[in-house]
Amino acid sequence: MTAGDGERTGERELLDRVFLTRVVEPGDEAAGRWLRRYGPGETARRLRDGGEPLPGVSATRWGGLLARARRADPARDLDEARRTGVRFVVPGDTEWPGQLDDLGDARPLGLWVRGRPGLRMCALRSVAVVGARACTEYGTHVAGTLAAELAERGWVVVSGGAYGIDGAAHRGALAAGGATVAVLACGVDRPYPRGHTALIDRIAEQGLVIGELPPGEHPTPSRFVLRNRVIAALTRGTVVVEAACRSGSLVTARAAARLGRLTMGVPGPVTSGLSAGVHDMLRGEAVLVTDAAEVAEVVGAMGELAPARRGPVLPRDLLEPAARDVLAALPGDRAAPAGEIACDAGTTPDDAIARLYELRALGYVERHGDGWKLTRQAMISARTGRERC
Secondary structure, three states: OOHHHHHHHHHHHHHHHHHHHHHOOOOOHHHHHHHHHHHHHHHHHHHHHOOOOOOOOOHHHHHHHHHHHHHOOHHHHHHHHHHOOEEEEOOOOOOOOHHHHHHHHHOOOOEEEEOOOOHHHHHHOEEEEEOOOOOOHHHHHHHHHHHHHHHHOOOEEEEOOOOOHHHHHHHHHHHOOOOEEEEEOOOOOOOOOHHHHHHHHHHHHHOEEEEOOOOOOOOOHHHHHHHHHHHHHHOOEEEEOOOOOOOHHHHHHHHHHHOOOEEEEOOOOOOOHHHHHHHHHHOOOOEEOOOHHHHHHHHOOOOOOOOOOOOOOOHHHHOOHHHHHHHHHOOOOOOEEHHHHHHHHOOOHHHHHHHHHHHHHOOOEEEEOOEEEEOHHHHHHHHHOOOOO
């Protein structure tokens, strides 16, 4: 076969796959089996010709597929896409993210891509940040901050372009100058929701807008659900920021878990129904995360560890153990003689006196006649947990 024959074969397969995106719904596993068994060319031919039904479909469904096939015009779809700066990426292309193959027969027929960066490179180091549409101010703040910090660490933030947590995640990544990917449940030339038109246009300028549906197609509830499997498969892990028990973002997390991806959740108030779904995840296999460093530790390379969580180092923490023991032995309500303090500290009177003078120099104790007493500021810091010395 000559190079020209190969190019013509590639162009025919591209047109066949574009045709099929008009005929079958995203995630149709029956169509995936047809492609695996017959290839896109034969599958498309049988739908165009309207001959013997393909296996696994009823007569009613076959009739519906044929009606769709009669309206499909793949050449027009490709021309419209190219006119609006959209390309169609199919399995086998250098830009195709191999991790989508984990979806098996539910793998997309291809992806319509709007934006300059390469899809495969964007997906190599990506994290999904998803959550409730009707989110709280807390959720918006957390999602935006988390996405911005991930972008600063070189991660690509993937979400669904919706109101609420999705929008906050996209904006956070964009504000940090990072790349973000919006996976839509409609044609990429038809931003949805309409209120996010400007946001989606900006995502296309700085990152990518992708989808399985051809130009002009509108979203439906089932398409939103099926879109979530692409978000899950495309990324190394999924972070859910806020989600009620029936939230669609939990569908993404469950899809990620089925695919062997990592699932994470950001906890919220236990009194908030919008965090109930996240908390239920965290009781299972999901990992609790609170910032980008912890997300990177879960999904990043070996050794990409979040810093250990520690409280502030107080001045009394810097005291030698013997001095801390003497300080702890002083009663809080009166002055005590050195002998009593030595006994309670488990040391000798001479050593206790030496430590008491050391503590006096540091402002912890003061002398009252033959006794020793905590200073006022030492007593305040002991009650409040704050050091002022």
